[in-house]
Amino acid sequence: MRHLTPALAAALLTLAAGAARAEEGMWTFDNFPIARANATLGTNIDQAFLDKVRLSSVKFGGCSAGLVSGAGLVMTNNHCVATCVANLSTQAVNYAETGFTPRSREEEIKCPGGSAEILTDITDVTERMHAAGAGLEGQAFIRARDAEAGRIEQEACGAATDKRCQVVTLYRGGQFKLYTYKKYSDVRLAFAPEDRAATFGGDLDNFSFPRFAIDAAFIRLYENNAPAATPTHFVWNAAQPVEGTPVFVSGSPGATQRLLTQDQLFTIRDVVLPMDQLLASELRGRLIRFSEESDENAFIAMDPIVGLENTYKRGLGRMRALVDPAFMATRAEGEADFRRRVAADAALTARVGDPWADLAAVQPIQRELYPAYSMLETQAGGGSQLFSWARTLVRGAEERAKPSAERLPEFADSRLAAVQSGLFAERPVYPALDQVRMEWWLSKTREWLTVDDRRVLGLLGPESPEAKSVRLTAGTTLGDPAVRRALWEGGLDAIQASTDPMIVFARAMQYNSRAVRSDWEARVQAPTDRASERLASARFAAYGDAVYPDATGTLRLTYGKIEGSDVPGQRWGPFTTFDGLWARATGAPPFDVAPRLLAAADRIDGDTVLNMAVSSDTIGGSSGSPVVNAAGEMVGANFDSTVLTQRNAYGYDRNVNRSVIVTTGAVTTALRDVYGMDGLVRELGVR
Structure with a gap:
């Protein structure tokens, strides 16, 4: 070392x-x-x-x-x-x-x-975003912030197709800026x-x-x-x-994660990176095996394998940093200096409290929830394009039936154009590759959450990961952009009436995946965002504009x-x-x-x-x-x-x-x- x-x-x-x-x-x-x-x-x-x-x-x-x-x-x-x-x-x-x-x-x-996009304007919207979440906790806090961001974006860009507006979170909630882009x-x-x-x-x-x-x-x-x-x-x-x-x-x-506390980094070191590295390593192995089965498979898998190798090697470098005693000791001393500065200012301490303790209290919960949140939400489908389209169609139909301010943020009115662009694009689809990804994801979800987890039982039913992945990818028609467009434009009625196996599967897993997401937002994201906002305020007070x-x-x-x-x-x-x-x-x-x-x-x-x-x-x-x-x-x-x-x-x-x-x-x-x-x-x- x-x-x-x-x-x-x-x-x-x-x-x-x-x-x-x-x-x-x-x-x-x-x-x-x-x-x-x-x-x-x-x-x-x-x-x-x-x-x-x-x-x-x-x-x-x-x-x-x-x-x-x-x-x-x-x-x-x-x-x-x-x-x-x-x-x-x-x-x-x-x-x-x-x-x-x-x-x-x-x-x-x-x-x-x-x-492609070019940044044309930056506007400070911190006061509006902070006011939106004032006095709220848990998922109510998350939803209020998301809704306000959607309103700000919609006010600035409206129905324009040649620009995009995005509320950007900076300093982990210390600031919010509206970025306006010229879009091509x-x-x-x-x-x-x-x-x-x-x-x-x-x-x-x-x-x-x-x-x-x-x-x-x-x-x-x-x-x-x-x-x-x-x-x-x-x-x-x-x-x-x-x-x-x-x-x-x-x-x-x-x-980057430079503004995280030591306790937050320990969670990344002990839980997040090890799990992510193991998963990436096995998927890489499966894709290499797939690529060796034929020239066609080698062509299909070339780009995904390169991407996975890049991800794995990057994670390896990061893990080396987090297990380097000298590196971590230096970060710890930096955090101690920061805390001493805050403690020396009684008024500042009274205003921000102890965000370090609050963030420390979240870590056991984050460690417990991360495997399910990762497998059922952030990595759901294992990178299968067909599944990604299915989940977007299902969730999009459910969310668009609500007022924009009450939706998941990715389906707010201000972001629907980007969703539609991804859905309607004509691009090649490789069911054989999607089958490998789905099989890997289903098997790894069963492994990490255990066979007896009710959510795993809901995913697989009586089928094996191998059989279910074959059935879903072979039977779906979502590779046809016309089918995707018809389902999107048909709304919730079309989704509920669909017998496409991938749509049926995405529909069936919504209860569990949404529950996992809601639990994460309420018990991890919201308290983390709350404490991080106060930590950012303390950092500005201690270091001024020397902070990036x-x-x-x-x-x-x-x-x-x-x-x-x-x-x-x-x-x-x-x-x-x-x-x-x-x-x-x-x-x-x-x-x-x-x-x-x-x-x-x-x-x-x-x-x-x-x-x-x-x-x-x-x-x-x-x-x-x-x-x-x-x-x-x-x-x-x-x-x-x-x-x-x-x-x-x-x-x-x-x-x-x-x-x-x-x-x-x-x-x-x-x-x-x-x-x-x-x-x-x-x-x-x-x-």
């Missing part, structure tokens, strides 16, 4: 206590520390820089991206378009193997169900390399450096069947990067420098090159070079920097984030981080935190010298 140096411990202590230094922090754009960033980096950015970066940054599914031309062209990672590529491919025409290289905009193809529902694939070019090294190289991957792809935003006009965009800079250069990374990082919120999947800006690393297990310089790729290649998977890339080797300058490391503060969800210099020019896109960086979920470690970037120079080389994408090269302004 790696131990922390005194200097590193001091840096982490600052984080754990609540204030931020150096490159630390996934900052919101309305509270970015301009002066501190300039002082740290020696730059001279201003509000105009922030505005341009924000309006040039794109959220694409669960990934990030950046506008790079005035005609809606956007760069992201290849792994961020993997689902689109898979949906557009067949076994006979597999773009993951060949690359997708359209010769004109007319050949760009729409990503089924794809959408027509997103087309403009370029993707061969998958082997983007994933060279496979799982062995994942979460590591040196890396040798062209993990980049392009999509295009369309409006009214024409490329969108996007006059605000990043300028493409394909020059060789220089070590020590300051850079900014703009993207939508997923959830946990990441929530919304747009953030972080910064750092191009540099290597020099700690045990992570000693390397900042760059890799194409010459390094050729040297690393063995010809056997996963170190086999993509065919078109290998064929172009003699046309490529071997000294061109392929990937680089940056000391920025990123996490999952930051994939595809544009990396820009102080002039606002794009110099790369984030696509990974190192395994030691996975502790970033719980605390920033400046010595080991490194984001892994594919450079614009490498992407330019691939477009021009490998794939013949001359039109895109010209559009990027490369001469």
Whole structure:
């Protein structure tokens, strides 16, 4: 186990206590520390820089991206378009193997169900949200907050189809902001390399450096069947990067848990992560076995397996942090410092009480309820697309029969457009893959909740997981978007009359799954949110605006420098090159070079920097984030981080935190010298 140096411990202590230094922090754009960033980096950015970066940054599914031309062209990672590529491919025409290289905009193809968004406005709605929950407890508190968020979103966006409004929770309830997005529902694939070019090294190289991957792809935003006009965009800079250069990374990082108490982290360490890791490991094994049964199965399972491997390895890195005594001791000392500051202020103590004790009291309940909540609610269906549609149809019909303010938040009027988009999208369906996922989920639910649990008996009845999963996936007609549309538009009457086996199954499990969710909301979520709101108030009082919120999947800006690393297990310089790729290649998977890339080797300058490391503060969800210099020019896109960086979920470690970037120079080389994408090269302004 790696131990922390005194200097590193001091840096982490600052984080754990609540204030931020150096490159630390996934900052919101309305509270970015301009002066501190300039002082740290020696730059001279201003509000105009922030505005341009924000309006040039794109959220694409669960990934990030950046506008790079005035005609809606956007760069992201290849792994961020993997689902689109898979949906557009067949076994006979597999773009993951060949690359997708359209010769004109007319050949760009729409990503089924794809959408992209640009954050245009941020408004503080904290007072309204706090007032909505005032004096309430349990599920009444949750429902009142959800209803108020729905009202705020509906007031701001109404029936508009070209924008989306979202009330974002920050500081775990300390603040609430209304984020307004410009929405693009027509997103087309403009370029993707061969998958082997983007994933060279496979799982062995994942979460590591040196890396040798062209993990980049392009999509295009369309409006009214024409490329969108996007006059605000990043300028493409394909020059060789220089070590020590300051850079900014703009993207939508997923959830971090840095503001959790020690007691909350112990629950993650002891219950949540072990269960999630065991489940992911077994599902990965089942999908690998499935993929080995035929070439067709290998094609179907390729993308899901990559995603599972990524999830498992990320969880492994996080577990290592939570069982590292030095790391946890540093966090504990930070929490102790925070508590001392609060205790020293009698008025503050009287106002906030003891939120730490309140959160500690929730943990035994959370530990008890998590397995059922996970298996029957958050992981229900095991990732089966057919089941997901069925549950959405059933719940949507039940919820839409109520006033918007009384519904589950995902079915509020302000969010129905997104639900419908997902339901009606035409995308390939693979019942064989869904059967494997359903069988795994049913068997694991029985295992974790036990055979005699009444909810398990309700799920399976007299059938085995194997037989039930086969019957449900073979008999359903939900793979047909016309069937899904008819059921949605038919409302509750159509759902209640349906004999589709997957609909019948989703209907039958609603009582138990809703009960589990209600119990969780009343006994875990509500008291946690209540105490976290008071904890946030105390943190603001103790540390002022030096505090940044946990990441929530919304747009953030972080910064750092191009540099290597020099700690045990992570000693390397900042760059890799194409010459390094050729040297690393063995010809056997996963170190086999993509065919078109290998064929172009003699046309490529071997000294061109392929990937680089940056000391920025990123996490999952930051994939595809544009990396820009102080002039606002794009110099790369984030696509990974190192395994030691996975502790970033719980605390920033400046010595080991490194984001892994594919450079614009490498992407330019691939477009021009490998794939013949001359039109895109010209559009990027490369001469």
